[in-house]
Amino acid sequence: MLAVGAFVMAAGQLTVALAPNLSTAVVGRMLVGMGDSFTFISMIRLINGWYQGAKASKVQQYVATVGQLGQFFSAVPFWYMLETLGWTAGFSIMSAASLFISVMVIVFTANEAQSHESRKHNTPSLKLATQQLIENIRNPGIRMSFWTHYVTQPTTTSVALLWAVPFLVTAQGQSHDFAAATLTAMVLFGFVTGPVIGSICACAPQLRATLVYSVVSLTTTAWIVILAMPSRSPSWLLFICFLAISVGGPASMIAFDFSKDMVPRARLGTANGFANVGGFLATFIMMYLTGLVIDLIHGSSGTLERYTVEAFRWGFASQLLVVAVGVVFFTIERRKFEALAAK
Structure with missing residues (x-):
């Protein structure tokens, strides 16, 4: 699956490189996203095939943290390559790298930490995968993993993918350089917080739920501070709050730390796939609600004038509702799991 993911991304990047029009480029971007979806879940499953317990907790957090380098390379070196070599050459090089x-991956990786003779790449049938998914969803621990991802990831991702630049530049009056530096700092800050979160999960797994509540409280407080400002916020405050918001990204890996302890290894792939849906579902809900509220306030004129501090205040406030719903369900499933574990 890792090899397939990289191959699909290569095809998507080449499509973008050679695209004669926007529609073709969008198709290429969809292929890149599809390849990425293969990659992340397969990476988590591969790590748990080679490591167990506390070691797995640390390694999957470290690998996920290193994976964030892609955002840094996109923001700086790849941008420079596009400026220097051009669109076609830049994306063609990326395609060749993928x-x-x-x-x-095909040559050097193996699914499990076993001897070469015992390695088998058995692909389950669709029926078996569906059965595993149903069994996983019935497990309150896996549902807790889903809601963990739901409450931790979306605040960070919705900002990084869509709203950071219009909010910082148009609404807050900051420069594009400041916005780029802030987004880059969010990625780099993950290199600090990611290993810390991984170490806590490994050394004190009983604190994982507390860690989820703490991270949600931190990111929510950061938003409330920004939204409470009567007008534009100072640069230093925006920078600090966005760093606080970025902690949600590394914290979302707690979901997979939960899931690895909840089901047999043979069902871990479908369990992680289900948990991973939580964060992206919440992300898309947040992005849509923010845009919808902004349009309701200023109309869908398509002009930058609608991106005001007041519009974003109400738009981002809708995100708090999404998180609140997630926290309620996380708490419910946590109590169900603890009651089941106590029997």
Whole structure:
């Protein structure tokens, strides 16, 4: 699956490189996203095939943290390559790199930490995968993993993917350089918080739920501070609050730390796939609600004038509702799991 993911991304990047029009480029971008979805869940499953317990907790957090380098390379080196070499050459080089990675995965990786003779790549049937998914959803621990991802990831992702630049530049009056530096700092800050979160999960797994509540409280407080400002916020406050918001990204890995302890290894792939849906579902809900509220306030004129502090105040306030719903369900499933574990 890792090799397939890299190959699909290579195909998508090449499509973007050679796209004669916007529609074709969008198709290429969809392929890149599809390849990425193969990659992340497969990476988590591969790590748990090689490591167990506390070691797995640390390694999957470390690997996820290193994976954030892609955002940094997109923001700085790849942008420079596009400026220097052009669109077609830049994305063609990225496609070649992804294809090379696909080949390396096939040659050098194995699913489990076993001898070469015992390695088997058995692909379950659709019926078996569906049965595993149903069994996982019935497990309150896996549902807790879903809601963990739901409450931790979306605040960070919705900002990084869509709303950071219009909010910082148009609404807050900051420069594009400040917005770029803030987004880059969010990624780099993950290199600090990610290993810390991984170490806590490994050394004190009983604190994982407390950690979820703490991170949600931190990111929510950061938003409330920004939204409570009567007008534009100072640069230093925006920078600090966005760093606080970025903690949600590394914290979302707690979901997979929960799931690895909840089901047999054979069902871990479908369990992680289900948990992973939580964060992205919440992300898309947040992005849509923010845009919807802004349009309701200023109309869908398509002009930048609608991106005001007041519009974003109400738009981002809708995100708090999404998180609140997630916290309620996380708490419910946590109590169900603890009651089941106590029997």
